[in-house]
Amino acid sequence: MLDLHGYGPRLLEGSLLTLELALLSLLLAVLLGLLSASAKLSSSRILRGIAHVYTLVIRGVPDLVLMLLLFYGGQIGINMATDWIYSEFDVDIFININAFVAGVVTIGIIFGAYMSETFRGAFLAVDEGLLEAGRAYGMRPWAVFRHIRFPLMMRHALPGLGNNWMVLLKTTALVSIIGLSDMVKVAAEATKATHEPFLFMIPVALGYLLIASVSEWCFMKLRQRFDIGFSSGGSSWNN
Template identity: 50%
Template sequence: MDKINIIMQYMPRILSGAWLTLAVALLSFALSFALGLLGANMRLSKNKLINGIATAYSTIVRGVPDLVWMFLIYYGLQYWLNDFAEAYNYETIEISPFMAGVFTIAFIFGAYFTETFRGAMLAIPSGQMEAGYAYGMSAWQVLKRITFPLLMRFALPGVKNNWLVLTKTTALVSIVGLDDVTRLAQLAGSKEQMSFMFNLVSALLFLLLTTVSLVVFRKLERQYARGVREVRYES
């Protein structure tokens, strides 16, 4: 009972860390989603230079561990900015741990979304868009009514998987001093010598986020699957 009381004393602060974790996840997701759409279009470009840049980005980013990217962008970039400011007598430029975490995670998962959206774009039948133009739709109408719904129908499983992995990757921001749920739970556990219990609380909060996310994606899958007939094969 004493352990539960101790945990409850820390819960308001841990929950504030959970909200911060959610904010990092949502902002990172939005940026990586947009970056993925851009990267996928570049990957499908007939211009060899544009295609090569996107291919290199996707390949290199996915081939380096996430933790290494966090160190490179937060610590490495900070050193470079300090050297630059000192060389040109500028004020010291400080990188916010929050923004560093958001942009690093978005940079990493933009590469994964690039491949997710590229595969989805390749799966869209070209005749669907041609039919839209034949009916007199504008390019925006074709994108809104045909291309994007079909893109999401094919991409949604990959988007869901990327989101679930991204939410767990947010734990990396704790290494740059951001008071997310992982860091606050670890600090409280160390202080009270209850590391297992506090880390379990952190794990349960992540599990709650995952559960809610799965419910949301299930509804999205039903929405984008409207009008699609399920073909059943009798054995």
């Protein structure tokens, strides 16, 4: 049997943390991406401006710098705010940034910016006439989005979304610098203690590969789901 010098359970915990972190970050990134893509396409100049600054700043600054800024800078900012509240109102609050939450928020914010461009392009690829048909029958904006715009947009967004997800998954390894024990961190510690890098790094590599393979399968299913009506039966527009 494979002897992991007793690091097996911690490595498993680390891989679960990686997975949780990645999935929650993905959720946040998709939400932020949809919101900022909608903002970029809105008629409000202020919303467009905010969304453009968001994607410019996030995509222009290294992930590592952003994570440190948000984790340490965020804590300092919160401390300053709570100090001010204490001095002004004599109310003592203590808020500690949880490393897991900080990780999810940072990765979510970073990838939201990339998703934003993916979704913007996908929204633009939907034929305006199809949305108009929905409005012409009295559908509310939300109904048009949910039943027409979103499903049609997803078909165009999925390739970019899958790409972003793969990069996001591997970016979760950055959280080790803010003290979270994801599987990379556990493996690095174990390697230092035992001087057996292959013993730990190969399972970690296989772990990522497994998650990636399962995601590939999920995305294939999603593609099939959103391709319905487009690639069926090989028939054509022969009028």
